[in-house]
Amino acid sequence: MAQIKLIIGDKNLSSWSLRPWIILEHAGIPFTEENIKLNRPDSRDALKQKSPSGLVPCLSHGDLVIWDSLAIAEYLNDAYPEKQLWPADINARAIARAISAEMHSGFTALRTVWPMNVTRRDMNHLTTGGVQRDIDRINDLWTMARKKYGKPAGGTFLFGAFSIADAMFAPVVSRLVTYGPVALSAEASAYRDMMIALPAFKKWEDGARLEIGNT
Structure with missing residues (x-):
């Protein structure tokens, strides 16, 4: 292949x-x-x-x-x-697809006001213009997914094991660190911290720093 x-x-x-x-x-x-x-x-x-x-x-x-x-x-x-990039359970898979699609087409305020900047931390940016509404929705989605699907499945990701849903929200995880601190539920905060520490995310972050250094 x-x-x-x-x-x-x-x-x-x-x-x-x-x-x-x-x-x-x-x-x-x-x-x-x-x-x-x-x-x-x-x-x-x-x-x-x-x-x-x-x-x-x-x-x-x-x-x-x-x-x-x-x-x-x-x-x-x-x-x-x-x-197994989607959850095996049909109900979990449906919800994972739903929140991935919502991320794909929504949250325009957060995207616009808080552009991704992987290497920056704690910029404490404004949450006006609908950003706080987007944050609240993301917090609800992460909390729901972790409580209803992730924890019962015995994993640390939104639906237990890593899935496309986690990938779709990875840039949001970065934004919440760049423009934080952001108040989240305990479940959502733990998820954010886990994702930031993920080896794949760290490798992307290291690549971003290297690119900036070579610019």
């Missing part, structure tokens, strides 16, 4: 790139990555040559090219069923 190649943007800034990358890294799926620097004069032309949408992330696997982070995640679930 051909090796996967993932086109990503800057690790410090590209929240969408983090999502499929952390799935591949945490699940131990072999892949190579290509980083295209964003917000540069030649960025748009470089992206158009690599991605049908002109955006990152973009995954190629042999002749197949997939854009959009959630579509990539679903493909990886289908291509590597042994990795």
